Amino acid sequence: MEKDFLVILKDTASFEQYQTVVSTIREQHGKVNIQQLPRIIWGTGTELMVESLKQIEEISNIYTNSIDAFDKNKLNKNERYTLETWNNSKSIKYVNEKNNRSKDGEMWNLPVGGCNIPIIESEIVDEAFRKPNTSLHMTGTVGVGVIIVNGPGTAQITQTEQATIMTEVQQGANILTNLAPAGANLSFSFDFQIANINIDPATIRNNTYEDERIWRDAAMAQLGYPVGLRGMYNYIEDLKTQILPSRPQWAYIAYFINYPAGWFAYATIGGPRLVMQYTNDNWGPNNIDRVFAHETGHIFWAPDEYANSQCTTGGEWGYLNVANDNCQNSNPSSVNCLMKNNTSVVCPSTIGHFGWRDSDGDGIPDTLDTDQTFAWRHLSPISGHPLGADFDCFGPGYEAKFTVVGDFDGDGRDEIAIAINASGSGGNDFWVMDFNLRNRNWEHLSPISGHPLGADFDCFGPGYEAKFAVTGDFDGDGRDEIAIAINTSGSGGNDFWVMDFNPDTGTWNHLSQDSSHPLGADFDCFGPGYEAKFAVTGDFDGDGRDEVAIAINASGSGGNDFWVMDFNPDAGTWNHLSQDSGHPLGADFDCFGPGYEAKFAVARDFDGDGRDEIAIAINTSGSGGNDFWVMDFNPDAGTWNHLSQDSSHPLGADFDCFGPGYEAKFAVAGDFDGDGRDEIAIAINASGSGGNDFWVMDFNPDAGTWNHLSQDSGHPLGADFDCFGPGYEAKFAVAGDFDGDGRDEVAIAINASGSGGNDFWVMDFNPDAGTWNHLSQDSGHPLGADFDCFGPGYEAKFAVVGNFDADGHDEMAIAINTSGSGGNDFWVMDYAPQ
Numbered sequence: 001m002e003k004d005f006l007v008i009l010k011d012t013a014s015f016e017q018y019q020t021v022v023s024t025i026r027e028q029h030g031k032v033n034i035q036q037l038p039r040i041i042w043g044t045g046t047e048l049m050v051e052s053l054k055q056i057e058e059i060s061n062i063y064t065n066s067i068d069a070f071d072k073n074k075l076n077k078n079e080r081y082t083l084e085t086w087n088n089s090k091s092i093k094y095v096n097e098k099n100n101r102s103k104d105g106e107m108w109n110l111p112v113g114g115c116n117i118p119i120i121e122s123e124i125v126d127e128a129f130r131k132p133n134t135s136l137h138m139t140g141t142v143g144v145g146v147i148i149v150n151g152p153g154t155a156q157i158t159q160t161e162q163a164t165i166m167t168e169v170q171q172g173a174n175i176l177t178n179l180a181p182a183g184a185n186l187s188f189s190f191d192f193q194i195a196n197i198n199i200d201p202a203t204i205r206n207n208t209y210e211d212e213r214i215w216r217d218a219a220m221a222q223l224g225y226p227v228g229l230r231g232m233y234n235y236i237e238d239l240k241t242q243i244l245p246s247r248p249q250w251a252y253i254a255y256f257i258n259y260p261a262g263w264f265a266y267a268t269i270g271g272p273r274l275v276m277q278y279t280n281d282n283w284g285p286n287n288i289d290r291v292f293a294h295e296t297g298h299i300f301w302a303p304d305e306y307a308n309s310q311c312t313t314g315g316e317w318g319y320l321n322v323a324n325d326n327c328q329n330s331n332p333s334s335v336n337c338l339m340k341n342n343t344s345v346v347c348p349s350t351i352g353h354f355g356w357r358d359s360d361g362d363g364i365p366d367t368l369d370t371d372q373t374f375a376w377r378h379l380s381p382i383s384g385h386p387l388g389a390d391f392d393c394f395g396p397g398y399e400a401k402f403t404v405v406g407d408f409d410g411d412g413r414d415e416i417a418i419a420i421n422a423s424g425s426g427g428n429d430f431w432v433m434d435f436n437l438r439n440r441n442w443e444h445l446s447p448i449s450g451h452p453l454g455a456d457f458d459c460f461g462p463g464y465e466a467k468f469a470v471t472g473d474f475d476g477d478g479r480d481e482i483a484i485a486i487n488t489s490g491s492g493g494n495d496f497w498v499m500d501f502n503p504d505t506g507t508w509n510h511l512s513q514d515s516s517h518p519l520g521a522d523f524d525c526f527g528p529g530y531e532a533k534f535a536v537t538g539d540f541d542g543d544g545r546d547e548v549a550i551a552i553n554a555s556g557s558g559g560n561d562f563w564v565m566d567f568n569p570d571a572g573t574w575n576h577l578s579q580d581s582g583h584p585l586g587a588d589f590d591c592f593g594p595g596y597e598a599k600f601a602v603a604r605d606f607d608g609d610g611r612d613e614i615a616i617a618i619n620t621s622g623s624g625g626n627d628f629w630v631m632d633f634n635p636d637a638g639t640w641n642h643l644s645q646d647s648s649h650p651l652g653a654d655f656d657c658f659g660p661g662y663e664a665k666f667a668v669a670g671d672f673d674g675d676g677r678d679e680i681a682i683a684i685n686a687s688g689s690g691g692n693d694f695w696v697m698d699f700n701p702d703a704g705t706w707n708h709l710s711q712d713s714g715h716p717l718g719a720d721f722d723c724f725g726p727g728y729e730a731k732f733a734v735a736g737d738f739d740g741d742g743r744d745e746v747a748i749a750i751n752a753s754g755s756g757g758n759d760f761w762v763m764d765f766n767p768d769a770g771t772w773n774h775l776s777q778d779s780g781h782p783l784g785a786d787f788d789c790f791g792p793g794y795e796a797k798f799a800v801v802g803n804f805d806a807d808g809h810d811e812m813a814i815a816i817n818t819s820g821s822g823g824n825d826f827w828v829m830d831y832a833p834q
Contacts (some may be wrong), residue, residue: 004033005050006063006086007041011074015245017058022187028052032187033177034170035141036082037245039075042170044178046195051500066090081166081192088167097286107306107328107341108294114309115266134236135250135271136808137319137355137367138176138300139184143239143248144169147193149219149257155201157258161278164285165256166192172292175344180377181356183364189246191239195219206260210463212275215259228412230478232272234390242255252299254292265291267298267439270806274299283342290342297339303327303354303438305340315440316380317580319367319807320833322352357834366578374739376762376776379804379828380440381813387816388790389825393431394454398422399813399823405802406471406480408432408445408501414802415445416813417482418824419466420453427465428484428497429455431824432508435804442828446506457508459497460520464488466497471544472537474498474511474567481511483548485532486519493531494550495521498574512572515545523574525563526586530554538603538612540564540577540633547577549614552600553586559597560616560629561587564640578638589640591629592652596620604669604678606630606643606699613643615680617664618651625663626695627653628683630706644704655706657695662686664695670735670744672696672765679709681746683730684717691729692748692761693719696772710770721772724760724784726754736801738762738775738831740809745775747812749796750783757795758814758827759785776831789827794818804828 009018021041022032030045035073039060053062061070072080088094100178108115130406135142150157173188180186197218204211216225225231232253239251253273264281266275274295280288298304301318304311311327326349328334337347351357362369380390393400401421408415418431431454432445441475459466467487471480485496497520498511512522525532533553538545550563563586564577576587591598597621603612616629629652631642640788646653657664666684671678682695695718696709710720723730731751735744748761761784762775776786789796797817801810814827 002046003043003050003064004042004044005053006067006083007043007053007059008061008063008070009039009041009058009612010060011039011040013058021053021056021058024056025049026051026182026185026748029182031177033174033181034082035187035189035246036079037189040079040082040085040538042082042174058254077194078190082170082190084163085170088163089171094167101286101342102284103282103287103342105336105341105343108304109306109308110263110304110716114311115263116296128729134233135252135299135301137365138180138250138296139186139355139365140250141187141246141248143189143191143236143244143246143251144173144252145191145193145235145239145243146253147195147219147223147253147255149215149255149259150194150196151199151201151215151257151259153201155215155258156201157256157278157410159255161285162194165278165288168285168288169254169292172289172296175289175293175338176296179338179344180354181358181363181365183358183368187246189244189248189749191243193223195222197222201522204260207262209262209266212261215257216255219255228273228439228828236272241678252296254295263297265295266797267295269298269303270301271299287342290338290344293344294338297354300354301437302350305334305337305347305349318353319355320352320357322349322357324353325349344556362446373834374776375834376829377829379830380435380442385825387794387818387822387823387825388827389816390765390813390828391433391826392821393433393824393826395821396414397820397823398426398453399819400797400826401427401466402468403798403800403813403815404471404482405800405813406467406482408480408482409434409503410477410479413437413806414804416800416802416804416826417456417469417471419469420455421823422453423465424463425458425461426453426455427463427487428459429453430466430482430499432456433826437805446501446508446789457499457815459484459499464492464519467493467532468534470535470537470548472548474502474546474548475569476543476545479503483522483535483537485535486521488519489528489531490529491519491524492519493529493553494525495519495523496523496532496548496565498522498567512567512574518651523565525550525565530558530585533559534600535600536601536603536614538614540603540612541566541635542609542611542616543635545569549601549603551601552587554585555597556595557590557593558585558587559595559619560591561585562589562591562598562614562631564588564633578633578640589604589631591616591631596624596651599625599664600666602669602680604680606669606678606680607632607701608675608677609701611635613738615654615667615669617667618653620651621663622661623656623659624651624653625661625685626657627651628655628657628664628680628697630654630699643699644706656695657682657697662690662717665691666732668733668735670737672735672744672746672747673698673767674741674743675767677701681720681733681735683733683748684719686717686729687729689722689725690717690719691727691751692723693717694721694723694730694746694763696765697721709765712771722765723763728756728783731757731796732798734799734801734812736810737811738810738812739764740807743767747786747799749799750785752783753795754793755788755791756783756785757793757817758789759783760787760789760796760812760829762786762831787829789829794822797823805830807832
C-alpha cells in the first residue's frame, strides 16, 4: 500500500545530492509530488521504499506522520510553508473534512461558456519578451507562484485563511501528481507571496473580469514587478530561472483574493494565470484543492467538460490535439472527470489534454516520447471547403498579393497579415488572420465594420498600393509592427507606412504617421527619386528593437547600397541608423564600389553575437551569382563593415558557394544545426534535378570564415543537400522549427503543375551524422514529397511560417494559387503527433 512521505535532507546536501534522492524515489516506483529545494521532498511510495530511503546518508529525516519538532529556522520561507501544509494535512480535522467533502462528485456548473477566461483585451502588452510556451503539457517540474492578495476590509485574507490556501493548493498539486503516469515525472514547486495592497474592494465591480487588473497590478507592483502581462511574464521567468531552485520547465501564477470577481475561479487556457476567491463560492474552502487542480488543467490547455461550459465533443485540445470526447453535451457516454465535476479522477480525454496519453504503452507519455510517430496534417481544415482550405480571408473575388507574419497583438501566437491584390486604395488594405485556440478556427483579428473588402486595416485612403512588407518589433514593446513599401515611382517609392496594432482598442494605427506627408507615410528613406527594391528586418545594433534595411532600386554601384531605418520610441520618429552624410543616395551602407546590384537578401544572426547581419546575393551571372556580401553593424563605431570580406575576391564577396557558373535562385536562413548561430540555405538556379539542390553556408566566428555546413564532396554542383533525384525544381522555400526540436528545417515548394504544385519537400539536418534527410518523406509519393496540401490541381503561390497555435513548434500557411475568392484561401500545415 502506498503512503505519502516527507523527506528533509541535511542542510549540507548539495543540489546534485537532492536530485539523486529524487531519482532514487522514481527508480523505486515512487512519485515526487512537491520539490521545495534545497531540503524538502513530498512524495508517495510503498512502505518498503520509504524504509530504503532511510539508508541514504544525505537524508536527515523521513516522516509519514505529522512532525512534532523540527528547527524551522534552518528552512527557507517556501520550505516552511510546505512543512506547515504537511502537518495540516495530517490533522484529524483535515482528514475528516476530506473524507466528508461537501458536494463530492457534483457537476461544476461554472459560468455559461466555461471558466477558461482570457486576459482582457485591454491589457497592456509591453513586455520585452513573451514566453508563449510556459505550460505546454503537464509533465516534468511545474513552478507555481501563489500570490495571496491581501486587501483592506472585506478583501482581507487572514493568516488562518492564508494557511488554508497554502495547504489546499499543495494538496491540489498532490491530486494531479498522483493522477499522472509515472513517466510524466510530474512534480510541483511553489513560491508563496503575500501581497498587501490598499485597493478598496468597493471600487472593484462584481459583474466583470475587467477589474481584475486593478488589484492585480497593485499586487505585482508591491512585489516589485511591472503592470499587465509584462509583470506576470517577468515573474514567471523569475520562477523558472531564479526564484525556484528546481528550475521548473513550466510555470504559472495562482492569484487568491477576497475581492469581487466575475466568477469565483477562472483561468486563461494555456496560462499565464488562474484566479480564485478564498470563499470558493458555495463549494467552500475545503474544495479549493480540486478547483485549483481543475483550473490548473486549463493552464495546461484542457477544456471544460460540463454542460454549462457550452462544450462540444470535438475540437483539438492540448499539445496532442485531442478531441473533447468527454463533453457532457449530447453525450450519454460522458463519465466523471476532474474537468467535468468535483472528483479526483480523470477521463481518457483529459489524460490526452494534459499530455499524458501513451499511445504505444511504453510508459512514456506521447509528449515526451521521442519514438512516437509524427505526421503532417491540416491545422484546422474547413469542413466541406472545395479547396480543402484552413481559412478563407474574404468571400468575393480578391486574391492575396503577399503575406507577412508576426505577433501583432502580443499574445504569444503569430498572426498572418495578407495584402489584398486590388487596385487603388484597396491595394493598401490588409486582412489579418488570427488562430482561435478555443474554437480551433481562424478569425479576423480586427475586422473593420462595413469595409467593402472585409479588411482589418487600411494604410491610406487614396489610391496607392502596397508593394511589399516586412515585420519586426520596431518600437520594442513586445509586439510586431508591419512596415509596408508604397508602390509608386520617384521619391514616394522609398516611403513606408508602418502599422501598429493596439490591443487596448482592438484597432490598427500608424506607428508614427507624418500628418503632412502627401502619401500619409511614416518614414521617408530619401528625398530624390530612388525606389525601394526589397527590404529585410533585424536587430542590427543589438538594442532590442528591429530596424529595416532597404535595398535601393538603382543601377550600378547604387544597386548594392542600402538605407537602414531605425525607430526612436522616445521621440516617435524614424531616423537613419548610420547614414553617410556625403553619400549621393543617402545610403547607410555600400556593399561594393563597382557596379553590381543586390539580387535579394536574408538577415539573421550568423556569428552568434546577438546582433543580426545581412547576407546579400550579388546579381550577376556565372560563378559570381552564387557569391554573397555579408554586412555587419558595429554599434560602438556606428558603421557597417563586411563580416568576413575576402580582400582578393573580384566582387568583394564574403563567401562563394561554388566555383563554376550556377547562380543563387533564392535563400532562407535558420539555425539548422542547433548551435545558436544561423546558417543560410541557398537554392541553386539550375534546371532539372539540380534545381532542387541547395548549398548551406555556415559562418565560423573563431576562424572568421564561411564554410559549407555539410557539402557532398562528390556532388557535381557542390550541394549540401538534394531534395529529389528526377527533374523537379524548387519554386520557393521557407524555414522554421516544424518538429519543435530547437533546430530549423527547410520546407521547399515543388515547382510542378497540378496537384504536385502543392506538395513540399521538408529537409532536416542531423548534426550528429552531419547529413540532411527528409523530415517525413512519403516513400510512395511520385515526387518524393513530405506532404501534400490538397489532392486536385491547385498549386502553392507562396508560404509563410509562424507559431500560430502556441504549441512550441512552427506551422506553415500556404496561399492557394487560384483566381477569385479561392485566391485568398490558405492551407495551414502542422507537423504533429499522430
